[in-house]
Amino acid sequence: MVYFLCFIIFSIGLYCILVKRNLIKIIIGLIIIEYSVNLVFILFGYRFAGRAPILAAGQTIKNMVDPLPQALVLTAIVIGLATTALLIAIAMRIYDRYKTFDITEIRRLKG
Amino acid sequence: MIGLYLILLFMIAASYIAVQIKDLLSSVVAVGAAGLALSVAFLILKAPDLAITQLAVEIVCLVILIKATVKRDTVSTKDMRGFITTIVSLIFIGTFLFFAYLALKELPKFGEPLMRVAQNYIQTGQAKTGASNLVSSVILDFRAYDTLGEATVLFTAVIGVLAVLRRIGRKKKDEVIKEND
Numbered sequence: 001m002v003y004f005l006c007f008i009i010f011s012i013g014l015y016c017i018l019v020k021r022n023l024i025k026i027i028i029g030l031i032i033i034e035y036s037v038n039l040v041f042i043l044f045g046y047r048f049a050g051r052a053p054i055l056a057a058g059q060t061i062k063n064m065v066d067p068l069p070q071a072l073v074l075t076a077i078v079i080g081l082a083t084t085a086l087l088i089a090i091a092m093r094i095y096d097r098y099k100t101f102d103i104t105e106i107r108r109l110k111g
Numbered sequence: 112m113i114g115l116y117l118i119l120l121f122m123i124a125a126s127y128i129a130v131q132i133k134d135l136l137s138s139v140v141a142v143g144a145a146g147l148a149l150s151v152a153f154l155i156l157k158a159p160d161l162a163i164t165q166l167a168v169e170i171v172c173l174v175i176l177i178k179a180t181v182k183r184d185t186v187s188t189k190d191m192r193g194f195i196t197t198i199v200s201l202i203f204i205g206t207f208l209f210f211a212y213l214a215l216k217e218l219p220k221f222g223e224p225l226m227r228v229a230q231n232y233i234q235t236g237q238a239k240t241g242a243s244n245l246v247s248s249v250i251l252d253f254r255a256y257d258t259l260g261e262a263t264v265l266f267t268a269v270i271g272v273l274a275v276l277r278r279i280g281r282k283k284k285d286e287v288i289k290e291n292d
Contacts, residue, residue, distance in 0.1 A: 002221050005119040007211045009126055011204045016130040018200040019192055024135050024180055028142050031172070032126045035149050038165075039122075042156050045229075048222040052157040053245040055237055064245070065157045067236075068229040071249035074164055075261045081168045082268035088179045089275040095183055104192075 002043055009036035023091045023101040027084065034080045038073045045069040118152045135180045143173040160246050 009032060016029030045066030053067035091101070098106050122145050129141035146169035153162040219225055226233075232249060242248035250258050 055243040067245040089272045
């Protein structure tokens, strides 16, 4: 059930990418998809009554949530920021040339 | 666990508003709300490192998006594509959700992860690496090459942003360049 809510967020982002004509809207759809994928990885690693994966001094009971997806998602969040910044830079450059964000009007290859 | 469901429903609502609203600046603010809710969800799911990182990244991302949208045409009147494209997209998304539902039955249940690899990390991580935070012991010791690749991708993206956004070097001979933003 929790997983399915994540897939609903994913499909909202997918709908945004497929249907919208505005470049910024398409980038926003990509960001939403990235959120849902990160969240579903963390949900896979969750354990009921688990603790955060940080050891206290002399702790012996080790009922922790899975630290491996957390490490991978920590990498993925930062890479997501970098790719989003690159996409927005390209979108701003397109706007400077064509004076619009509408992808159906950006047809002509200029200069 | 009721808090997690509430946060997820809030994220769905914020994403839907971000997709459907006409004004671009409001859309950016709505996606920022979804990202901050994601940070709270990480905190509920016992991932404090991720919550901090998501908070910082979300604020930077919001600043970049606002920089991109402000002073440009923020309202787009014809926002949708044609009717047939919309119908085909909805059919495709419905098919995707159906097969996702079938695939989700095969996964381990929520709250009971397998942890074949991670059990080893949890048991011996502190003795092997000396870090009491197991997430940092994974990203900096067990899987350090992943982090090296991440840094490579990050700096490549920064070089790409600088190469796309710079103005010097692409002007023609008698062109006067006006810095407007």
